[in-house]
Amino acid sequence: MPGLLPRILVAGPASGVGKTTAAVGLMAALRARKIAVQAFKTGPDYIDPSYHTLATGRPSRNLDTWMLPQETVHQLFVRGMRNAEIGVIEGVMGLFDGFSPISDEGSTSELAKLLAAPVLLVVNAASQARSVAALVQGFSRFDPDLRVEGVILNKVASPSHAELLEQAVVHYTGLPVVGKIPRDESLQVPERHLGLVPAWEDPAAGGFLDRLSEKAPGWFDLEAILRLAREALPFSEEAPSPSLPGATPGARIAYARDAALQFYYEDNLDLLRDLGAELVPFSLLTDERLPGEIGGLYFGGGFPEAFAEPLSRNEPLRRAIRQAIADEIPTYAECGGLMVLAGALKTRDGRLYEMCGVLPGIVEMTDRLQHFGYTTVTCRADTVLARKGDSARGHEFHYSRWEGPAELTAYDAVKRKGKGTRLEGFTRGNLLASYVHLHFSGCPDWARRFVEATTLFRTSRLGLAQTVGETRVVQPGIGEILRG
Numbered sequence: 001m002p003g004l005l006p007r008i009l010v011a012g013p014a015s016g017v018g019k020t021t022a023a024v025g026l027m028a029a030l031r032a033r034k035i036a037v038q039a040f041k042t043g044p045d046y047i048d049p050s051y052h053t054l055a056t057g058r059p060s061r062n063l064d065t066w067m068l069p070q071e072t073v074h075q076l077f078v079r080g081m082r083n084a085e086i087g088v089i090e091g092v093m094g095l096f097d098g099f100s101p102i103s104d105e106g107s108t109s110e111l112a113k114l115l116a117a118p119v120l121l122v123v124n125a126a127s128q129a130r131s132v133a134a135l136v137q138g139f140s141r142f143d144p145d146l147r148v149e150g151v152i153l154n155k156v157a158s159p160s161h162a163e164l165l166e167q168a169v170v171h172y173t174g175l176p177v178v179g180k181i182p183r184d185e186s187l188q189v190p191e192r193h194l195g196l197v198p199a200w201e202d203p204a205a206g207g208f209l210d211r212l213s214e215k216a217p218g219w220f221d222l223e224a225i226l227r228l229a230r231e232a233l234p235f236s237e238e239a240p241s242p243s244l245p246g247a248t249p250g251a252r253i254a255y256a257r258d259a260a261l262q263f264y265y266e267d268n269l270d271l272l273r274d275l276g277a278e279l280v281p282f283s284l285l286t287d288e289r290l291p292g293e294i295g296g297l298y299f300g301g302g303f304p305e306a307f308a309e310p311l312s313r314n315e316p317l318r319r320a321i322r323q324a325i326a327d328e329i330p331t332y333a334e335c336g337g338l339m340v341l342a343g344a345l346k347t348r349d350g351r352l353y354e355m356c357g358v359l360p361g362i363v364e365m366t367d368r369l370q371h372f373g374y375t376t377v378t379c380r381a382d383t384v385l386a387r388k389g390d391s392a393r394g395h396e397f398h399y400s401r402w403e404g405p406a407e408l409t410a411y412d413a414v415k416r417k418g419k420g421t422r423l424e425g426f427t428r429g430n431l432l433a434s435y436v437h438l439h440f441s442g443c444p445d446w447a448r449r450f451v452e453a454t455t456l457f458r459t460s461r462l463g464l465a466q467t468v469g470e471t472r473v474v475q476p477g478i479g480e481i482l483r484g
Contacts, residue, residue: 004230004232004234004235005077005078005081005087005232005235006085006086006087006226006229006230006232007081007086007087007088007089007115007117007118007229007232007235008026008086008087008088008089008117008118008119008120008225008228008229008232009042009088009089009090009091009108009111009112009115009117009118009119009120010022010023010026010088010089010090010091010119010120010122010152011091011094011095011108011109011112011119011120011121011122012091012094012095012121012122012123012124013094013095013121013123013135013139014093014094014097015093015094016124017122017123017124017154018122018124018154018155018181019090019091019122020048020051020090021154021181021187021212022120022122022152022154022179022181023039023048023052023088023090024051024052024054024055024209024212025181025212025215025216025219025220026088026179026216026220026225027039027052027055027056027088028055028209028212028213028216029213029216029217029219029220029222030086030088030222030226031055031056031057031213032213032216032217033217033222035085035086035226036058036083036084036085036086037055037056037058037084037085037086037087037088038056038058038061038080038081038084038086038087038088039052039053039055039056039058039060039061039087039088039089039090040052040060040061040062040063040077040080040087040088040089040090041060041061041062041063041089041090041092042062042063042064042089042090042091042092042108042111043062043063043064043066043092043106043108044062044064044067044374044395044397044437044439045062045092046262046263046264046301048060048090049061049062050262051209052088052090054209055209055212055213058084059266060266061076061080061265061266061267062265062266062267062439063076063077063089063111063115064439064442065105065106065107065110065111065114066099066105066106066374066393067374067393067394067395067439067442068439068441068442069442070114072441072442073111073114073115074114074115075441076267076441077115079270086226086229087117087229089111089112089115089117091108091111091112092108093107093108094108095107095108095109095112095119095121095139096108096109096139096142096143098110099374104143106374109143109146112146112147113145113146115235116147116232116233116235117147117232118147118148118149118150118228118229118231118232119146119147119148119149119150120149120150120151120152120178120179120225120228121136121139121140121148121150121151121152122152122154122179123135123136123151123152123153123154124154124155125153125154125155125156125161125165126154126155126157126183128165129161129164129165129168130164130168132153132165132168132169133168133169133171133172133173134172136148136151136169136172136173136175137172137173140173140175148175149175149176149228150175150176150177150178150179150224150225150228151169151173151175151176151177151178151179152177152178152179152180152181152220153165153166153169153177153179153180153181154181155181155182155183156180156181156182156183157182157183162180165177166180176221176224177221178220178221178224178225178228179219179220179221179225180219181219182219184215186211187208187211187212187215249276249455250276250295250455250458250459251272251275251276251277251278251295251296251451251452251454251455251458252277252278252280252291252293252294252295252296252454252458253272253277253278253279253280253294253295253296253297253298253451253454254279254280254281254282254290254291254294254296254297254298255269255279255280255281255282255297255298255299255300256281256282256283256284256297256298256299256300256337256340257281257282257283257300258283258284258285258286259285259302259306259307260284260285260302260303260304260306260307260310260311260336260340261284261299261300261301261302261304261336261337261340262300262301262302263300263301263302263334263335263336263437264300265439265440265441267439267440267441268438268439268440268441268447271440271441271444271447272298272440272447272450272451275447275448275451276451276455277296277451277454279298280294284304284307284311284314284317284340285307285310285311285314286314287314287317288314288316288317288320289316289317289320290317290320290321290324293458293461293462294329294454294458295329295330295453295454295455295456295457295458295459295461296329296330296331296332296450296451296453296454296457296458297321297324297325297329297330297331297332297333298331298332298333298337299331299332299333299334299336299337299338299340299341299433300334300335300336300337301334301335301336301337301437302335302336302337303336304336304339304340304345304355305339305345305347305348305365305400308345308347308351308353309353311340311345311353311355312345312353312354312355315354318354318355318356318357321341321356321358322356322357322358325341325356325358325430325431328429328430328457329430329457330384330430330450330453330454330457331384331430331431331432331433332384332385332432332433332450333431333432333433333434334433334434334435334436334437334438335396335397335398335434335435335436335437337433338359338363338402338425338426338433338434338435339355339363339400339402340355340356341355341356341358341359341431341433342355342356342357342358342359342361342362342363342402343355343357343359343360343361343362344357344362344363345362345363345365346362346363346364346365347365348365348366348367358431358433359402359404359426359433360404360405361402361403361404362402363400363401363402364400364401364402365399365400366399366400366401367399368399370398370399370400370401370435371396371397371398371415371435372396372397372398373395373396373397373415374393374394374395374415375393375394375395375396375413375414375415375424375436376391376392376393376394376413376414377391377392377393377394377410377411377412377413377414377424377425377434377436378390378391378411378412378413378414379391379410379411380409380410380411380412380423380427381410381427383410383427383432384427384430384431384432384449384450384453385432385446385447385449385450386443386445386446386449390445390446392438392442392443392446393439393442393443394436394437394438394439395436395437396435396436396437398435402435404425404426406423408426408427408428409423409424409425409426409427410424410425410426410427410432410433410434411423411424411425411434411436412424413425413436424436430453430457
């Protein structure tokens with residue numbers, strides 16, 4: 001049945017206009033009103049969601065209309081909204097920016113229309129007056145199927161400036177101004193080469209949120225925003241459940257989660273649990289041994305280069321990881337995880353730090369972006385996640401490079417808009433490591449294969465019998481695990 005699912009989408013004309021400050025401020029202001037807020041981020045991003053999570057007290061979730069089928073985006077939104085009173089979705093780049101200059105594929109506007117979400121347009125009003133109305137009018141009328149319902153003015157210089165801007169917007173566009181954010185350098189989120197510094201890594205993040213929570217309620221007309229969210233078009237809550245094979249009890253996967261590696265889609269973790277896996281976190285920085293009785297290892301992305309010295313110093317855990325992978329434990333690593341598994345990490349200052357020594361060679365930090373954007377990968381051989389020839393959509397964003405032996409390359413990779421194919425990643429035995437991040441909801445069979453491999457490995461080590469699919473397996477050999 002159609003339901004309300006109150007929701008609002010915070011977008012901007014371009015990157016850098018203050019979407020994150022506005023979105024996180026709105027989340028904090030709503031939470032201060034004791035309203036349960038579920039945050040979402042458009043597209044492939046891990047850092048903005050870290051601030052969402054800090055502001056709402058609930059894990060933020062990603063909605064990506066290129067990596068995921070539209071029906072899956074629908075499912076994930078409905079699932080994320082359980083026990084929430086309002087959904088606040090932060091856009092990406094400019095409202096209409098996507099893959100094509102003549103369509104909204106992969107854009108914030110595509111997601112807004114898919115979810116029938118009213119849009120609040122964040123405008124950087126610094127050094128503008130009447131001209132701001134022309135900008136708002138152009139964006140609000142560009143796509144008649146899109147509902148731009150309100151405006152948030154950012155970097156307002158003074159109360160008189162705010163009044164002038166609001167008069168212009170209302171007079172020329174008829175849209176309400178529902179937020180006025182003053183210019184305040186103390187509310188700038190710290191940045192570095194990969195964009196914003198993640199909330200979990202910045203010691204000042206708590207103070208930033210405290211300041212935001214104190215000031216944000218005065219920025220917004222919360223009653224108007226709640227009314228717009230509640231007046232969103234009816235939205236079907238009867239999204240079909242993802243088509244998944246039966247759960248495989250017995251899987252126990254250890255995943256590295258601390259300040260060094262923190263990039264995991266929350267829905268990836270949920271899907272692994274749905275498939276029967278017990279997920280056990282461990283720290284690369286503070287733990288000296290792996291969790292017990294595990295059947296798999298999962299290394300997400302992050303910024304290991306910022307923690308190269310303590311990672312290198314934790315020799316007992318590095319040795320334990322190296323031994324576990326030598327014993328053929330099913331292992332999947334993405335980007336930062338690949339870096340941690342390499343022989344060594346060379347930082348920008350030229351220092352070399354020992355890593356786990358599982359992958360041959362060293363990872364070297366660079367001054368420029370190596371690969372950025374959406375990528376389609378096709379397996380060059382059977383792996384712990386997929387079979388030879390299987391393809392999936394993912395994305396990359398990294399300022400480091402690593403080159404492995406061509407004969408052990410995991411994928412043929414094709415950029416979303418690029419030409420030609422390049423070699424990507426590494427696979428050997430039960431290990432798959434790559435710079436490409438995957439959203440498992442876009443390739444659920446890959447997640448299933450990983451869970452089954454971890455179950456088979458664990459039961460073989462514990463001397464247990466386990467039924468997977470229609471096959472009862474007792475202490476399988478490694479070849480059986482790989483063939484799944």
